[in-house]
Amino acid sequence: MFLKICANTNLEDAALAAELGASAVGFVFAPSKRIVTVEQVAAITPHLPATVEKVGVFTTTDPGEIVDAAKRAGLTMVQLHSAFDPQLLEAITTRTEGKLTLLQVIDVAADTTPEELRLKLHAALTHPCVAAALLDASHGGASGGTGKTFDWDATAALVRKVQTQTGGQVLIAGGLNPHNVAEAIHTFAPWGVDVASGVESSPGAKDPVKLREFLVNARHAKQVRSAS
């Protein structure tokens, strides 16, 4: 199970997430209560284990800006919160010679139809530049760090089906916390999960107790699922 702890703003939080077994730590370069600068992240990433992915979250669609920030900040992955755009994906891949792993976000809103979601998910998961698709909740036009879930009941069967059909990797995000992460894993059987606000004490500050509980519960859920 790929466990991503997003929206870190300082070394202490990112290092604790890594120590507690996170697969990836994220940094938000998009407009947010948790926004960080390239310089801040460049001072954090050298102190993190090489085995932990360092993910930059972007809403910009300028490939030059993304690649430059990734190089300077020491990122290993980029999470694109902009709409699926093969040209953008290919431009980043070409400029980094495929060395930067790309996660494509797919927003799920109340008015997203099953067919819309199926098409978007299928397109992302079958694009050669996309390592994984991240399903996140969108509410009132806002997405990312909302702390809200999307409609799991309406989407779970479809998401499981497209994962199986494509063999692609899906991350579930949006409103996860220590209490519902196991249910999310049972519901979607995803490749990974991602959380920001559900393990915070205040925006931009992680709560060590919630963080530990989230990671323990996610790992336990995986064990139960594999054994069944």
Ligand SMILES: O=C(O)c1ccccc1NCC(=O)[C@H](O)[C@H](O)COP(=O)(O)O
């Ligand atoms: O976290 C933010 O503030 C944010 C703002 C704008 C774009 C993306 C953002 N976060 C990206 C993430 O990967 C979050 O982990 C994901 O959206 C889930 O957030 P949450 O619902 O708070 O767990």
